[in-house]
Amino acid sequence: MRILLSNDDGVHSPGLVALYEGLRGLGDLEVVAPDRDHSGASNALTLNRPLTVEQHPNGFRSVDGTPTDCVHLAVNGLFDVPFDRVVSGINTHANLGDDIIYSGTVAAATEGRHLGLPAIAVSLANEGLFHYETAARVVRLLLEHNRPLVLGPRSILNVNVPDVPWDELKGFRVTRLGRRERAEGAVPMTCPRGKERYWIGAAGEGGDAGPGTDFHAVREGYVSITPVHVDMTRHEALVPLDEWVDALPDGFGGQV
Template structure:
């Protein structure tokens, strides 16, 4: 068995070290991860320059690009054999609801899925890396389960893990993505030379955190597992649009 591990916090982040450590005896592990933090990178690919690929003393390979770059380059050139599974994370902070769209952690897994490889993104709902060991154990259980009992069909899972000690979570639930309110306003600040510049504001609070959502599960202490799709077609609207374009 061969697992490719990536993330969006960069190859030196505690989350990827904990993940690799936890998976080490389940399979051969290859790590190809970004050189520096790329939170918010979404599925961005670097098309304007070639990517440098280097090896760290601990054996991790790092790329001066995005999470999607890392998995893309690994699958189209670096690895000598196709991985059986791609695992991304453990991310420093949640990736739930609409955030999923912006997440580099999810994007690294998505890139694998687009190449037809089962892929799982893990995020820990904590910015302080507290309970990282517990999160790594949950990740390990799920990966071991997938290796023994592979899910039928294409697989892209978005897993969020509560910030709780191992054994104190309530269990694991399959969920749908919730929704957030729109983001809060930009935060203006001033440069030393007097120009006003703007930070992107924080995410909005949960808008749809009803039963069945990832928000709902996490609020109650469950690990959430959301199966994702990447075909963005709004199938239910195609006929309506067909009628709408008719006069054009």
């Protein structure tokens, strides 16, 4: 098995190193990650300049671009031998509910899926204890499963692991994405040159965080495993929307 590892926290992130160490011996591992923290980059792709790739003494490669850039380059040009799957992480903080819209960790996994590879995004629900080895062991267990998992096209697994020692995990739960409350307001500040600047406010708490959600599973001490489908079409709205468009008073009747 040939596995591409990436992340959004940067090539020197302890979570990425822990993931690499935790998967040693499982297959041929290659690491291509951003040269700096790109948390919140989502699926951004750099199209306005060329990208630089550097190889580090530990064999890891860094790219002066986004997580999506890293996976795209790795799969589409940096290596002659194809990969079997992509694993993105271990993210320093949880990616629950709405977080996945912004997450560069999830974006790296979805880019792998767009390029035809099974992919997993893994994050640590950080409580300040940094049990990355627990999350790495979770990923290894998933990859060593003797039954192949077929999720269908454009789907990945989003995995969130409680920040506890391995023997304190309660188990695994298959979950749906919860939903956060509205984010906190932007925080103004004044820079040394006297100009007003703003910090983006902190994410809201879990608004939809009851049983069955990823929030609830992690809070109860379980690994949350959520199948994420990248098709953002709201299919159940197609028929009522079509009827609404047909009724537009523009003479076209919804037809072109």
